[in-house]
Amino acid sequence: MTNTTPLVQRILRKKPVRLFHEQAINAGGVQLRRHISLFQLTMLGVGATIGTGIFFVLSEQVPTAGPAVLISFLIAGLAAGLTALCYAEMSSMIPVSGSSYSYAYATLGEGVAFMVAACLMLEYGVSAGAVAVGWSEYLHNLLMVTTGLELPRALLHAPLVADGYALQFGGDGLINLPAAVLVFLCCFLLTAGTRESARVNAIMVVLKLAVLVMFILIAFSAFDGQNLAPFAPHGFAGVSAAAGSIFFTFIGLDAVSTAGDEVKDPRRNLPRAIVLALIIVILFYLLVALAALGSQPQGAFDGQEAGLAVILHNVTGSPIPAVILSGGAVISVFSVTLVVIYSQTRILYAMSRDGMLPKVFSRLNPQTQTPTANTVIVSCVIAAIAAFLPSDVLWDLTSMGTLTAFTVVSLGVIILRYRRPDAERGFKVPLFPALPILSILSCLYLISNLPGIVFRLTAIWLVLAAAFYLFYSSRNSALESVAAE
Template structure:
């Protein structure tokens, strides 16, 4: 009989790369089907990214940075590009569900992996709530423009507001009902299966890109360079603060890697989809932001709901283009919520398969091949966030989770290059180790620009996660009592 493991041993134990594939083979009852193509995977990344920011983040960040928000997008995009290369290498080595959680498990140990997973819950669960809040604004705008009806404000806004270090009751909102309803619709679609969800997402993404292309063409027809002056009214401090908040809009890069268990030819398609999605995203972000800034004075962005639709209506003098854009936003932001919810469920699936969460999170429906109960639990959690928390605090919490995950992935690339230099890789980060180090430094810099209330809320969340790990997960891990090379422990596997 083996001696009990100490807490330090539990925190530092790593999951061998070979065990990921071995585990999937042994747990056939919990195996997900490989049905997602390269195109669908790329659209998964684009769908989780384009729309999350560009449809409504300008109203939040132009008042912070002015027209220099373009530089903020470039800074965030540069950091995301460095991290995308690191994700490409890691995903080609460890092509499984779980994203940066799985990568941390293989490189830095179970304790770090669990805290990274807690940050991923912020990244995915909170961002899905944030996107749903923005969706309700465009839905309301679409209803108003087409019918002249206005929904009661009490049903469109969260009851809580963020000020300083605290959240408190404020405003006239009771519940953001449309946001919660969107999460419910996405839950229903995800329950039908990964292939069906990926196809629906690809269609919605193409609609989204067509609508944004329409906006770019029409907004540039009214471009006035005078709207870009003063370019940086709040200096580099404003640019930096906006970049930190904008970074959450690149969550799609991480979402691609959560599909590792369901992708065809994952060692090739995962890194390729990440890089393709990055180029598409940055291109659309910059064009839409520049067109919007040129078409409308910077002072009009603050507090503007459904901002892109309003800009089009002002530019054309007709409600028809605004109706088209609002309808496109309603469809496309649906796809963002769908993909982010998908990513959240697959991360929890991977954790449950590793024994760090209850088995119910990795129980797969035999017909649809999806973790059905997991999907329902996540949707209830996200629906509550969308209904009751304000959008501004949700953006920043998402950025904190995203930046933490990106930092871990970049560090993981460095560790595995030295620890396992001969391990097969479908992609290798160029200019190693310079680019991974730059990625880490960029992420840490952007983290430092986030408001203090985000650090406080994140610290509380991580303390709760650490308590859960110590009281439950550490002794139920599949690595508990496992000798090197002895295989998975037979007891306590998901689904038993």
């Protein structure tokens, strides 16, 4: 394609909101089919959020904050809620696939949107690998408890480890095989069709919520109010420190906004699903935390592995509830991986449709109406990440990508309120502009506390992304033939 637009204009050009709607309605050829209901969409958000975190976070954060970790959950939920409200407004205004990439394209320009998409690849692609590593650990523990089977360590751990600002060989294993297998299982399910994937995910989410309800009921049967004293042994400093870590157990709510092209009545259902998912997640987190804190002394949490399962075993004296809980953890992580991979493929689909990536990422299978080639490519990359990289680095990279995307969405809400005040919105953030500003500040604060290796790896990744944009995406953008607003 002959490019006649100056580079600066290409970087700053914005995609008119009307084009998002026209693409979703009038795209030529095979289109994504709208058959995800409000319930399935809400379960998508819950499934992407309630994952490994709630199964181990108490063992890490109760020693930091004591029973006041309940306040930490509320603070973290409030911070996540601020961003969720911003996502709700943006998704009601631009109800298409692409999440914060699409929102940035409409508000901040093509160049910024592409770099946000690069951060989203860290959020979804890298987090899928990290979650798969967690699934590998839960699955191995479940196999040992139920069958006595123990897999070789060489097949359970990555060969690379983090060393300061670099990665080097020296890990405990050769490949994390179960993690890679999980990714390909999700790939198989996603290529079968979105309707089937959404149904299976909804079933898995209901099952894992049922397991958590079982824990809540059993743990509350042994509730002792004296276990909550002293309530805040380390003061507000401990509460704040725990809240910073607990925040990341809310990552995943934005997955709802990646399904815009496949949702029934998206302008209505997208914001509703985001808010409903947030309410469900906060409610379950608080009930699980309160039940756990009341069922054993706070000192017992320190260093406790598989803490929720241990609590059930101690309360009932039977291993059966603990086994059920471990099985629920395996199901939980499977559903998270499924949703995260789905979200990644839909972002790449939106980018390819805009000319930012090769057309193979937006090519749909006429039988299943899913981006099959896209899903296979993404799954191969994520499987390699899960198999060979350490989980601690993966989680921190996920945090960087997520917080950057959250910041851009909150900024986009402010920009569009002033630039397009009369645009149709199915939902508006209350207390504007205070809430979006608070969301931005909280995200920037959390970014500032990430370790050095994350900034180095992110910088390398963004330099590569910028080079790709300059030499390919900017020259092949669909906006080359469309007059921007």
